[in-house]
Amino acid sequence: MAREVNQFLSRVFVQRRKDGRTDLEAVESALRAALHQAGAAALTELLKFEAPAAEQRQLPCRCGHHAQYQELRSKPVLTIVGPVRVSRPYYLCAPCGAGQFPVDAELDIENTEFSPGVRRMQALVGQQAPFDHGRKQLKVLAGLEVTTKSVERTAEAIGADIAQREQEEI
Numbered sequence: 001m002a003r004e005v006n007q008f009l010s011r012v013f014v015q016r017r018k019d020g021r022t023d024l025e026a027v028e029s030a031l032r033a034a035l036h037q038a039g040a041a042a043l044t045e046l047l048k049f050e051a052p053a054a055e056q057r058q059l060p061c062r063c064g065h066h067a068q069y070q071e072l073r074s075k076p077v078l079t080i081v082g083p084v085r086v087s088r089p090y091y092l093c094a095p096c097g098a099g100q101f102p103v104d105a106e107l108d109i110e111n112t113e114f115s116p117g118v119r120r121m122q123a124l125v126g127q128q129a130p131f132d133h134g135r136k137q138l139k140v141l142a143g144l145e146v147t148t149k150s151v152e153r154t155a156e157a158i159g160a161d162i163a164q165r166e167q168e169e170i
């Protein structure tokens with residue numbers, strides 16, 4: 001990480017010596033991108049979970065049977081420092097066919113490829129439709145590439161969740 005940032009700063013200084021100018025916006029944007037990239041690489045390492053120990057290779061299933069550990073599976077997740085991969089144990093219940101990723105529940109990334117931090121951002125920018133504005137805001141403010149559809153979906157899902165909680169409180 002430090003090496004990449006150093007290389008980037010050397011290029012900035014070389015440029016400044018050449019033309020005597022510093023384009024602050026270009027430098028700050030590129031620096032953020034470099035730091036995000038380093039953060040995403042670190043996060044990907046952190047999100048490599050190990051296969052369970054021999055005595056922890058089964059989990060209770062909702063159907064009453066047990067799900068057995070199958071293998072490590074990975075999926076992409078967009079985090080606030082950019083795209084990462086999470087690799088975690090997969091369990092399958094043979095009698096009912098239901099799969100489980102206990103790590104996804106722990107990390108709050110069940111059935112989604114967006115981290116909790118990114119979902120919070122999407123919900124925030126999704127409060128004002130049209131959702132394409134939200135996509136552009138995330139690009140400028142957070143340096144994140146998301147689709148208009150994902151802003152819409154997350155905003156709706158979080159909206160529905162809030163409405164349901166309010167209903168329950170009533």
Ligand SMILES: [Zn+2]
Pocket residue numbers: 061062063064065066093094095096097098
């Ligand atoms: Zn089952």
